Each structure stands twice: as structure tokens, then as C-alpha cells.
Amino acid sequence: MDLAFFLIQLLNGLQYGLLLFLVASGLTLIFGIMGIINLAHGSFYMVGAYLAWSLSSLTGSLSAAIALAIPLTVVLGMGLERLLFRHLYQRDHLYQVLLTYGLILVFEELRSLIWGDDVHGVAVPELLNYSIPLTENLSYPVYRLAISTVCLLLAFGLYFLIQRTRLGMMIRAGASNREMVQSLGIDIKLIYTLVFALGIALAAFAGMINAPLSSVFPNMGGGVLIICFVVVVIGGIGSVKGALIASLAIGLAETFGQVLVPEISGMIVYVLMAIVLVWRPQGLFGRA
Amino acid sequence: MNETSATAAPHRASGEVLLEASGLHTYYGVSHILHGVDFSIRGGETIGLMGRNGMGKTTLLKTMLGLVRPSEGQVKVRGIDMTHAETHAIARRGIAYVPEGRGIFPNLSVRENLLMAARAGVDGQREWTFDRVIDTFPRLGERLNNGGAQLSGGEQQMLTIGRALMTNPDLLILDEATEGLAPLIAREIWSIIKTIRRSGIATVIVDKNYSAVMALADRSVVLVKGRVVFAGDSNALSENPELMHRFLGV
Ligand SMILES: Nc1ncnc2c1ncn2[C@@H]1O[C@H](COP(=O)(O)OP(=O)(O)OP(=O)(O)O)[C@@H](O)[C@H]1O
Ligand SMILES: [Mg+2]
Numbered sequence: 001m002d003l004a005f006f007l008i009q010l011l012n013g014l015q016y017g018l019l020l021f022l023v024a025s026g027l028t029l030i031f032g033i034m035g036i037i038n039l040a041h042g043s044f045y046m047v048g049a050y051l052a053w054s055l056s057s058l059t060g061s062l063s064a065a066i067a068l069a070i071p072l073t074v075v076l077g078m079g080l081e082r083l084l085f086r087h088l089y090q091r092d093h094l095y096q097v098l099l100t101y102g103l104i105l106v107f108e109e110l111r112s113l114i115w116g117d118d119v120h121g122v123a124v125p126e127l128l129n130y131s132i133p134l135t136e137n138l139s140y141p142v143y144r145l146a147i148s149t150v151c152l153l154l155a156f157g158l159y160f161l162i163q164r165t166r167l168g169m170m171i172r173a174g175a176s177n178r179e180m181v182q183s184l185g186i187d188i189k190l191i192y193t194l195v196f197a198l199g200i201a202l203a204a205f206a207g208m209i210n211a212p213l214s215s216v217f218p219n220m221g222g223g224v225l226i227i228c229f230v231v232v233v234i235g236g237i238g239s240v241k242g243a244l245i246a247s248l249a250i251g252l253a254e255t256f257g258q259v260l261v262p263e264i265s266g267m268i269v270y271v272l273m274a275i276v277l278v279w280r281p282q283g284l285f286g287r288a
Numbered sequence: 289m290n291e292t293s294a295t296a297a298p299h300r301a302s303g304e305v306l307l308e309a310s311g312l313h314t315y316y317g318v319s320h321i322l323h324g325v326d327f328s329i330r331g332g333e334t335i336g337l338m339g340r341n342g343m344g345k346t347t348l349l350k351t352m353l354g355l356v357r358p359s360e361g362q363v364k365v366r367g368i369d370m371t372h373a374e375t376h377a378i379a380r381r382g383i384a385y386v387p388e389g390r391g392i393f394p395n396l397s398v399r400e401n402l403l404m405a406a407r408a409g410v411d412g413q414r415e416w417t418f419d420r421v422i423d424t425f426p427r428l429g430e431r432l433n434n435g436g437a438q439l440s441g442g443e444q445q446m447l448t449i450g451r452a453l454m455t456n457p458d459l460l461i462l463d464e465a466t467e468g469l470a471p472l473i474a475r476e477i478w479s480i481i482k483t484i485r486r487s488g489i490a491t492v493i494v495d496k497n498y499s500a501v502m503a504l505a506d507r508s509v510v511l512v513k514g515r516v517v518f519a520g521d522s523n524a525l526s527e528n529p530e531l532m533h534r535f536l537g538v
Binding site: 166169170172173175176177179180182183184185186187188189287 | 353355374375376379380384385387391393394395396400401403404405406407451452455
């Protein structure tokens, strides 16, 4: 493997990892703070991708589609929290798994009704549709670099929000003692609605920006969901920092695995998870 | 009837009824805990709420704060019916709660525990700032970056009280603030409670140290099996060994 090829794989692995982080961070927040196992999280990734496709065919621009789709997914997230998820906080995980599995089916059915069952491609925005040459016959697409940059900015933003702002303190406090937060005059329900909507919007946003690379197809949320649960387990439930590190590790492991040991590449992330769990059952940054 | 503490700071709306419960009945499942309890506290006043284990003191406090719902009766905050209001809305009307068992956030640092609660009082003033709380609790100042879980019991208690003060309350409710603390530390907490009281904040004090409570309280309320058996001048209770024995077993 020469240097340029290695560099390309490295960038691909990081880009994939950062994208996973967008989906997994919401999953880990919703799990860690509200105690909700949300199997439908991958469906929001799919909804984001389909919105990107349909709105960009409508407006002729992916950026415009994304600008329209983000508020839609925030509203969707807030609405679902108020209507459904709010009633699951105090319940057993079994109820959560049942309801959110049902939601997956609902989302797939709605997707089929609204958008059909075909596979669609989404064009890379004109402005970013070129490649940087690395060697004579290897180059790297700028769109991927752009995605990685946006994801990195969002990761820093999320870290800042959770670790450095008062809202972040309230969110973390709510994870440890909800009644106490309320007793201090803080509207924890509103905060939960916001956190939920944020998690949903991040997953959907990941689907939107990745649509030109992955294309848009039925059941596309399923694979993402499973790998994101692996991320949450490795990183430690509720830890955004853990989710970032685990996402990057998985992104790199999968990417290099496919190049170096393609026969067993499908197993690598699960082996990684098993090793981490034996060593630290609570995950890298989980609380014991 | 003037039950307002003479030490109340003049700028506070002393005399206004801050919190008033009437005819509260509260159940946990099928167990009937409160049997028609009345309670009220005015601005600047200090009330000792006493009773042996399991008599319903904590349940009364939680019911008034909206953490537990009464099946009957009414809770008014500053004259407004808030029986069905959410806890945060009740707290926002100037009430701070230091719960039994403290309730610090172990996953937040001492600094964060304090800052997350910061808020102006109902009058829009911020008399209790981060700096003033740290001045009042110098031990916390030395441990600002420690996680809440790394504090000693006494420090945790100071943190919960300091955090409650960050909300600039007119009424501070302290449930067993000295429980499980070494005598020296407990004395420190009592002296802090005195300071708070002197600053004009009304206080409800629940504590097993009855003589300390009655020495501070303008009025005392005693619960036996979810009923108010005594409500009145603290001296009338402390000077009556017969009542003390019958109601409190001492
Ligand atoms: N969550 C609960 N579920 C069921 N019963 C409860 C619950 N909390 C308290 N109780 C019962 O209600 C009664 C009153 O309890 P409460 O905590 O109000 O008493 P207390 O006066 O505060 O006692 P202590 O001095 O021990 O703190 C007790 O018999 C207690 O066992
Ligand atoms: Mg109690």
C-alpha cells in the first residue's frame, strides 16, 4: 500500500466514522439521558436521505433541500417526542423496543407510499463536485472532505453544548436526577423535547449529506442503526465523547478491514466490540 | 396575628403567604399518608416541621412541591392555586428545595452544580451570586472542579444548600439537612441556616435535632401519622415536656 492510497483510505475511514458519529451521538444522548432505546433512530437517517433526494429534485439544489429539511426533521422530532416517546421514559425497555420497532415499520410503509421503492441517486452540489489530485492516477473528492469538515464542526459544537453551556449542564443533570432538576425550577420536559429533536435532526442530517455518496434506497436505516448501537456500546452509553472515539475507530476499522482483510471485514467491528466489552463492560467512557 | 420574623430583611415581601396547603390528602398507591394537612408559611418566617420517622414530613413537602400529587386538597403559592402545576413552575415562584439525601448531581462538577441552577429571584434580583455562595461556603471554593460524587457528606450538603441559594429563593425548604453528619459539621450547617434566615429568606426546617429546630423556628408544626397535631409558637412546644413526649417521643 503506497502513501497516497493509505491517505485515501484514512480519509475515507475518518469520513465514514464522522458520519456515524452524527447518527450515534443522538442515539447515545437519547439512551443516556432519557433512558430510551430508540430502534427507530435509523429511520430518521432514512427520512433525511429521502427528504434530501425529493427536495433537491424539487428545488434543483441539495443545499436548498437541506435547509428546508432540517426544520422539518426538528419539528418531526419534537412532535414524536410529545406524542409518543414522552410516554416511554418511565417504562421498561421492552415497551420501548416494541414501540420503536413498530415505528420502523410505519416509517418504511410511509416511505413506500410517499416516495416509492426505487433507488435514487442524488447529485453532488456543483460547487463541490471536483477532486483533488494526489498522484497521477489517484485523487480525492472534495465533497467527502466537505462532509468531514461539517461533521467535525458539529462534533465540536455538540461537545461545547453538552460540556460548556448551562443547557448542557441541565441536560447532564437530568440524566442523573430528573426530579432534582425540576425542583430547581428547570423545565426538564422541554429540555428532553429539545434533546430528542436534536438527536433526530442529527441523524436525519447525516442521511441528507451522505445521500450523494450512498444514494437513497428502502431500508437504508437498518444497517446504520446496528452499527450505531455498536458505537454506543463501545463508547459507553450516554457519552458523546465515547461516541466520537468509537465512531472513528469503527470507521477506520471497517474501511481498512475491507482493503486489507476483505474476507473477514464484516466481522471486524463486532470483534472490536467484544474486545472492548471484555476489557470495559461499561464501554470506553461509560459510567460503571 | 403577626407571625413574621422580626429579622426579615425589609425589601422582601415579608408577611405575604408564600406557600399554603389546605386539606391535603396524599396516597402512595393504596397507603393513605397525609390525612387533611394544613400548612402555611409567610415571607421571612421560619417554620420547624417535626415528627418521628415515617410520619409524612417528606411527603408533605413533596406534595406541596408538585413532586407527589394530592388526591384532595389545595396548594397555593403566593396566593395562586398551583395544586396541579408542574414542579418547575412552583419552584420558579421562589421556592427552593434541599431534599432528603441531598440530590447533588454526581456527574457534574461543584462549579457546574452551582451554575446550572443560577437564576434571578421572583423580584428580578440576583442577591445570591456564584461568588457570594462561595464566600458563604469556602470549602466549596476549594473543590470547584471536583465531581459532585467526590465530596464528603458535609460538603455535599453545603453544595445542595448553595445550589438552592443560586435560584435566589424567597423560601428555602430543608429536609434533614444535618442527617448523618458529624456533630462539628452539623453545627456548621446550622450556623449557615441561621445566616440564610437572617438574610430574610423564609425557611422550612425538617430535622431530627428538635431542640435546634425549635430554637430557630418562629413556629413549629408537628405531624403524627399524616395529621397535624401541633401548630403554633415553638416555645409553647419546647416548654411543654408532656407534648414533646406525646408527639415526638422525647
Ligand atoms: N415512594 C413511596 N412509596 C410508598 N410509600 C412511601 C413512599 N415514600 C414514603 N412512603 C411511606 O409514607 C410514609 C411517610 O413517609 P415520609 O417519608 O413522608 O415520612 P417522614 O416523616 O419524612 O419520615 P423520615 O423522618 O423517616 O424522613 C412512611 O410510612 C413511608 O414508609
Ligand atoms: Mg423524610
